[in-house]
Amino acid sequence: MFTDSHCHLNYPALADKLPEIRAAMAEAQVDRALCICTTMEEFGDVHALATTYDNFWCTVGVHPDTEDMTEPGVQDLLDRAALPRVVAIGETGLDYYGMEDRKGGRSVADLEWQRERFRVHIRAARACGKPLVIHTRSASDDTLAILREEGEDGSSGQAGGVLHCFTETAEVARAALDRGYYISFSGIVTFKNAQYLRDVAAFVPLDRMLIETDSPYLAPMPYRGKTNSPAYVPYVAKQIAAVRGLPVEEIAALTSANFDALFKGVVS
Secondary structure, three states: OEEEEEEOOOOHHHHOOHHHHHHHHHHOOEEEEEEOOOOOOOHHHHHHHHHHOOOEEEEEOOOOOOOOOOOOOHHHHHHHHOOOOEEEEEEEEEEOOOOOOOOOOOOHHHHHHHHHHHHHHHHHHHHHOOOEEEEEEOOHHHHHHHHHHOOOOOOOOOOOEEEOOOOOOHHHHHHHHHOOOEEEEOHHHHOOOOHHHHHHHHHOOHHHEEEOOOEOOOOOOOOOOOOOOHHHHHHHHHHHHHHHOOOHHHHHHHHHHHHHHHOOOOOO
16 A cells, blocks of 8 residues: 655664564555665665565665765666666765764865766666666755756656655755656654645645655654654655545555656566
């Protein structure tokens, strides 16, 4: 019924509890999950999840906030994207959040390595014909500009993809939609202070929407502050159903169908 389009089941908070997590998923009618890769070093563990369990798939990529790890070239990404059950490139993108505190006072100009890494991932996605899973935080202008410069402008032949854990404005959502991208909502949409995001959820077309947990982070209400799990993705769907005035079962069906449409080759 439900599909979690973005989770990190290899992370320590979840990896040691996988049997319990899978049982909770089954009870919550969460049928499938996409396990997201954030470093080349962890790809083997993420891929093992996808090849061990028939309702998991995975991606290959390096998170924009990751430093001092293996920097992939296009061919490195292509080699892994060709493996079974790897359905996307990412998570990739740009993260300029907390320049003073989190990045040692560096400027946006100092983060050219992020922008170059993002370009490498886009080129790999276009070369293998698999979509991008994009993280953008406090960097939407540059994210959209680089997508456009690399040919991800809504024209035929582009890789396409999803802006995951969307927290930007309706204007950013519209620009991504105009490029043919999907928008994915996480547990943040349930937070009391996130009315602006619920407004975006009311705007995004139902055929271009995904839901996710980004677990172990960002547990939805009423579990905010606790370890998140794919079993909690129905709470995201329930919030969107309330915003759209639709049954939660319809949101589950639509977002699962969108998952199939975006990540081609995924078996329902």
